[in-house]
Amino acid sequence: KAGVTQTPRYLIKTRGQQVTLSCSPISGHRSVSWYQQTPGQGLQFLFEYFSETQRNKGNFPGRFSGRQFSNSRSEMNVSTLELGDSALYLCASSPYRGARHVEQYFGPGTRLTVT
C-alpha cells in the first residue's frame, strides 16, 4: 500500500503571498490531520478532516484553512504568508474518525520557506 504523499516537498514563497499544500492519504483512510513543525514550537496540530468536514481545529489564526475532497485527499491553504509560517507541514492519515487509539501515518512533509 502506498504511504501518505504530500506535494510539493519544498516551496519558497514571499511574505504576503498565499500557498496551497496537498496531501493524499493512504488508500482507505478517511481521516486526514495536518501539523506544523517548527524548531521553536515543535509539532503542533492544525486541523483534522473526516468525510469532507473539519472535526478538530488547533490554535492557529484564520489564515490557515483546509479542505477535504470526496476521495479523502486534503489541501491546506495559508493566506497572507508571514515569515513565521516557515515550517515543515506534515499530513497524517488514519482509517477512522475518532481514531484516537489507532496510530496516525505521516507523510514526508512539505518544507515551506517564506522570505
Place this chain on the structure above:
Amino acid sequence: DQQVKQNSPSLSVQEGRISILNCDYTNSMFDYFLWYKKYPAEGPTFLISISSIKDKNEDGRFTVFLNKSAKHLSLHIVPSQPGDSAVYFCAASAQETSGSRLTFGEGTQLTVNP
C-alpha cells in the same frame, strides 16, 4: 503552555546498551500516549502506544512504561542499535477530544554509537 514535555533534547548511548527516553505531561485528561521516531527529511513513524488503563506495553525491543500518578512515561529500547539514531517524539491524546488530535513533545535526539 507545553502540555507534553521531553526535557532531554539529546541522548547518546552505546550500541547494545539500553536507551531510556522520558516524557512528562500535565494534562490529566490525556489517556492515550504514543511514541514516534523521525529521521531527517521524513515524516514521523509510529513506534508504540499505551492506553492509560495499562502501565506497560512491549513490542520487540521497545517498551513503554506509564506512571499516571507521576504523569510520566518512558520509552526503553533494548538493545540499542545504530539504526535507532533519530529524533523521538512523545505524543498524547485527550479523552475529551474526538478525532485524531495529538499533542507532541519537543523531541529527543537519540544517537546510538557503534
